[in-house]
Amino acid sequence: MGAEIIDGKKIAGGLGEANAARSEALRGAGIEPTLAVLTPGDDPNAGAYARSLVKAGTKRGLVVRTVELPAGVDPAGFERLLKEAETGAHGVLVLRPLPAGLDPDAVDFLVDPDRDVDGVHPVNAGLLALGRPRFVPATARAVHHILKSTGVELVGKRAVIIGRSNIVGKPLFQLLLAEHLTVTVCHSRTRDLPGVAREAEVLAVAIGRAEMVTPEYVKPGAVVLDAGYNWNDGLGREQGDVHPDAAEVAGWFTPVPGGVGPVTTQMLVANVLIAAERGKTR
Ligand SMILES: NC(=O)c1ccc[n+]([C@@H]2O[C@H](COP(=O)([O-])OP(=O)(O)OC[C@H]3O[C@@H](n4cnc5c(N)ncnc54)[C@H](OP(=O)(O)O)[C@@H]3O)[C@@H](O)[C@H]2O)c1
Structure with missing residues (x-):
């Protein structure tokens, strides 16, 4: 059969229009929503994310400033750069991997x-x-939003998240729990990972291993959400954490590129707008 492929660009387009309207309202009130992005100079994934934020943020009415973190920056130097970047910005984002030290x-x-x-x-x-x-x-917001956009009934369903990072797996756990799913979080020490993953009616993946999750991890008909972004120099494109063949087994599937990535960018823009809107009343 094959999964319904979720069009992340289309979902992001709708979010982007809503973001643009909010930016416009802030600008009308004399507030220029501003994001400062601190980025390690030598990481291709972080560099690509920073560029996509500048492009998407500017298009939706944000001012986006980028600050390059020098490779050898020490904690005191970092703190100085961070405080400078925060001055005049409503939102600040520090991209990983951080410089050693x-x-x-x-x-x-x-x-x-x-x-x-x-x-x-x-x-x-x-x-x-x-x-x-x-x-x-x-x-995490993007994965949650995409899941909701499928219209699939969630209450009481079984969800498995692979990855327990503070920026994807753990916050996604909270969001899915709040939707009344029964949620299992897996990681590098999980035993029989394919077997646990195959129990999932909703499978969300954020591990940073290109195409590791193969069809044998997927319950037939499951919603499969891939947050992975792994740049492959040889191929000249990014790969997800889920192998594209898994779409043959899944019911719903987010492709890479064009799935979670563009929605994430708009969610970040939305978070900057929340910060700017809160600033108005502080
Ligand atoms: N789309 C976007 O905008 C966006 C944003 C952020 C991240 N990402 C992508 O999402 C992915 C995860 O990012 P992250 O920042 O959450 O990564 P991270 O901090 O490196 O965490 C990776 C998680 O995956 C687990 N893991 C690693 N290898 C595993 C394996 N073989 N089996 C099972 N679990 C394994 C780790 O387990 P342990 O805890 O046991 O080490 C850890 O919990 C990456 O591909 C990243 O590029 C995308």
């Missing part, structure tokens, strides 16, 4: 929670865990 957990604590549009600060992660979300990591 910076502790990712310490960096999450340094970001101003009111500008933390990636939802990494403990205050924002905690609010999400308490069911009172403010800034939710954009990729």
Whole structure:
């Protein structure tokens, strides 16, 4: 049979129009919604994400400033760059992988929670865990939004997430739990990963291993959501974490490219707009 292929670009187009209208309203009130992106200079995945944010954000009415993190930056130098970047910006995003010598957990604590549009600060992660979300990591929001857009009944269904990172797997767990799914989170130590994954009516994947999830991981008819983004120099394009052949077994399937990626970008733009709108009333 083969899955219904979910058109992430189309979903992103609708979100982008809504974002543009919100930007317009802010600009009408004299507020220029502004995002600062700190990016490691030498990582192709982060570089591609930063460029897509500049393009998509600018198109939807944001000012997007990028700041390159030098390879040898030390914690004090990083903190100085971060505070400079935050000045005048409603949202700030620190892309990974961080330059060697910076502790990712310490960096999450340094970001101003009111500008933390990636939802990494403990205050924002905690609010999400308490069911009172403010800034939710954009990729998790995107996967959740795409799932809802299928119209598939979710209550009581079995979901499996592969990957437990703070920016995808864990926040997605909270979002799916709030939809009353029964959620299992898998990781590199999970035993019989294909067997656990095959129990899922909703399978969400964020591991960073190109096309690792093959058809044997997929329950027939499942909704398969692939957050993976793995640049392949040889192919000259990105690959997902799910093998395209899995679409033969799934009921719904997000392709890479053109699935979760473009929706994530619009969710990040939406988070900047939330920050700018909150700023208006502070
Ligand atoms: N579309 C977007 O805009 C977007 C945004 C962010 C990330 N991504 C992509 O999403 C993917 C994940 O990113 P991330 O930042 O969440 O990655 P991460 O921080 O490296 O976390 C990867 C997770 O996958 C698990 N894992 C790794 N190898 C595994 C294996 N062989 N079997 C089972 N689990 C395994 C790890 O388990 P342990 O915890 O046990 O180590 C970890 O929990 C990447 O492809 C990334 O490029 C896409």
